[in-house]
Amino acid sequence: MQLKKRKNGQVLKSLGLVTANLFMATHGMAQAIDDIANELGTTSLDTALLFYQESGDRVRAIEPVSSLKITGENGNVLYARVTYDSLTGATPNGAAPWTGTQTFTTPAPPPDEDMSVTSASGRKTYVTIPGTGTRVAQYTAAANELPLDAGFKDTRYALDLGYSSLWDTDTTTSFGLSGSKEKDFTSYSLNAAISQALFDKNTTLGLGLNLEFDTSDPQYGIPTPMTEMNGLLKGPSDSKTVTSINAGITQVMNRIWLFQLNYNIGWSNGYQTDPYKIVSLVNPVTGAPVKYLYESRPDSRVRQSVYMGNKIALGSTVADISLRYYHDDWGINSITAEVSDRIPISDRLFIEPEARYYTQDAADFFNYYLLNGSTKPEFASADGRLAKFNALTLGVKLGYSFTPDSEVYLVAEDYKQKGDAKVAGAPGALANETFFSGVHAASLMMGFKYRF
Numbered sequence: 466m467q468l469k470k471r472k473n474g475q476v477l478k479s480l481g482l483v484t485a486n487l488f489m490a491t492h493g494m495a496q497a498i499d500d501i502a503n504e505l506g507t508t509s510l511d512t513a514l515l516f517y518q519e520s521g522d523r524v525r526a527i528e529p530v531s532s533l534k535i536t537g538e539n540g541n542v543l544y545a546r547v548t549y550d551s552l553t554g555a556t557p558n559g560a561a562p563w564t565g566t567q568t569f570t571t572p573a574p575p576p577d578e579d580m581s582v583t584s585a586s587g588r589k590t591y592v593t594i595p596g597t598g599t600r601v602a603q604y605t606a607a608a609n610e611l612p613l614d615a616g617f618k619d620t621r622y623a624l625d626l627g628y629s630s631l632w633d634t635d636t637t638t639s640f641g642l643s644g645s646k647e648k649d650f651t652s653y654s655l656n657a658a659i660s661q662a663l664f665d666k667n668t669t670l671g672l673g674l675n676l677e678f679d680t681s682d683p684q685y686g687i688p689t690p691m692t693e694m695n696g697l698l699k700g701p702s703d704s705k706t707v708t709s710i711n712a713g714i715t716q717v718m719n720r721i722w723l724f725q726l727n728y729n730i731g732w733s734n735g736y737q738t739d740p741y742k743i744v745s746l747v748n749p750v751t752g753a754p755v756k757y758l759y760e761s762r763p764d765s766r767v768r769q770s771v772y773m774g775n776k777i778a779l780g781s782t783v784a785d786i787s788l789r790y791y792h793d794d795w796g797i798n799s800i801t802a803e804v805s806d807r808i809p810i811s812d813r814l815f816i817e818p819e820a821r822y823y824t825q826d827a828a829d830f831f832n833y834y835l836l837n838g839s840t841k842p843e844f845a846s847a848d849g850r851l852a853k854f855n856a857l858t859l860g861v862k863l864g865y866s867f868t869p870d871s872e873v874y875l876v877a878e879d880y881k882q883k884g885d886a887k888v889a890g891a892p893g894a895l896a897n898e899t900f901f902s903g904v905h906a907a908s909l910m911m912g913f914k915y916r917f
Contacts, residue, residue: 504916506538513912520905523613524554544627548645555615559847561745561834562898563754565608569743570696572685573602594696601696611902614741621647635662649683658711669715675731677707683740690761691841694743705735709768721778726771733766744847749836752895758835760846768793783807796829797851805862817862819878824855833888833900852901854884870916880906 510533517526532546560567573591589602606612627641641656658673681687686699709731716724742760747753774787789801805819828851830844860878867873882903888895 504536505540507536507916509534509536509914509916511912511914513910515908515910517906517908519554521902522555522615523904524552524556524906527551540631542627542629544625544629544641546623546625548621548623548625550619550621550623552617552619552621554617555613556617557849557902558612558614559742559744559760560606560612560757561747561754561847561895561900562606562609562611563752564894564898567606567612567754568603569606569612569614569757570694571602571604572696572698573600574684599696609898611899619647621645635666636660649681651680651682653678654707667717671711671713671715671727673711675707675709675711677709678704679707679735680704681736681740687736687738687740688759690738691758691843691845694757694759699740703736705733705737705764707731707733713772723776725774727774729768729770729772731768733768735764737764737766738762739846739848742846742848744832744845745834746837747834747892747895749838749892752834752891752893752898755837758841758845760848761842761844762830762846763795763844766793766795779806781809791825795851796827797825799823799825813866815864817864819858819860819862821858821860822855823858825853827851827853834891834895836892849884849901849903852884854882854901854903856880856882856904872914874912874914876908876910876912878908880904880908 510531512531513529515526515528515530517524517528519525528548528550530546530548532544535543537543558569560569571589573589589604591600591602593600604615623643623645625641625643627639629637629639631637637660639656639658642654644653645651654675654677656673656675658671660669660671662669680702681704682702683699686701687703688694688699709729711727711729713725713727716726718724738759738761740759743757744760746755746758748755768791770789770791772787772789775785777784777786784806785804787801787803791797791799791801801821801823803819803821805817807815807817809815828846830842830846831848831851831853832842832845833847833852835841835845858878858880860876862874862876864872864874882905884901884903886899886901887897888900891898
């Protein structure tokens with residue numbers, strides 16, 4: 466690997482920053498060192514706008530994000546990112562489809578209050594239960610359709626801060642904190658990491674720790690798991706903590722190949738049930754819905770994953786090939802395979818096609834429905850995110866550099882899930898219903914980078 470001579474020890478600082486930035490997204494190793502050296506004593510701004518839309522009038526998201534990175538002459542880096550999310554649309558509530566119209570009841574705001582930004586508000590009617598004076602909200606699902614909680618809105622604000630410091634040319638430490646706020650959910654996290662370069666910087670060892678603190682606070686309270694869905698106010702807020710450790714090694718295999726292997730383990734403890742999801746309790750003979758129960762999930766979860774990544778310079782292109790295996794004690798096992806290739810079209814223009822395949826098993830307590838008359842399990846969820854499915858993402862990134870320090874880019878992706886539409890052994894008319902509709906979404910992101 467050839468290195469150009471620079472003043473003030475910039476080569477050594479560059480190598481230290483390569484340690485802090487183990488996998489450059491778009492460059493081979495030699496080019497990465499040149500580019501990082503050029504970042505010493507600079508400030509970089511990256512701002513983008515994401516549009517995301519699921520088919521079938523489901524979730525729509527608009528997300529502007531801006532990040533700022535200040536790199537000192539000594540190689541220390543200060544990083545900040547601000548994100549805003551605006552979500553609207555509809556999402557499956559967990560109930561099983563049926564041959565007739567289904568009606569669902571939720572709490573309603575007082576007549577003089579606006580609807581919660583996280584509750585369905587577009588297709589609800591408000592009624593007062595006779596003899597009680599209790600005002601509730603109701604929405605319906607048409608026959609033979611997967612029930613959706615329609616018309617929800619949500620907003621999220623997030624801030625991420627990070628700082629990395631070169632102790633010497635071989636050792637880098639980093640620290641960060643982040644926070645996000647939604648109407649009904651708050652999350653804060655802290656992280657720290659250290660990396661050590663060995664063997665003339667051909668090998669890098671890394672170790673990181675992340676602590677997360679989450680609070681769920683729905684406007685109408687948290688329902689008691691496995692109780693019947695109703696329009697009454699629920700219990701107080703609840704919280705969970707997440708602790709995760711990441712250990713990895715990055716190895717320069719040769720002048721064109723960079724390899725990374727990471728292992729991550731995380732422990733979640735506390736409230737992990739979705740307060741908006743339900744499970745249908747159905748007649749064991751006809752399959753007709755009897756009632757709807759709020760879902761229930763375990764209050765502990767252990768996640769583990771192994772990640773293998775490769776950056777390979779192939780002539781003028783740079784390929785990124787990765788594989789990730791995931792396992793948790795809820796019974797979910799998944800595999801993610803991803804490949805992309807940055808292809809220069811000219812000195813200023815490049816294109817980067819990508820493909821990602823994902824597959825997972827269902828959680829142990831996942832059920833599309835429960836049978837009336839049977840003993841209720843301790844845990845049950847019909848959330849499609851916990852079902853068995855696979856997904857394919859195809860995308861392309863197009864970028865153009867006006868100058869060596871400025872770039873505009875456009876990223877387009879298509880995401881589609883597939884799963885078993887029918888449930889084997891479903892009672893009565895449920896045998897003919899389609900349970901898994903999956904998610905089919907398109908996204909478009911436009912961004913601008915500038916270094917000064």
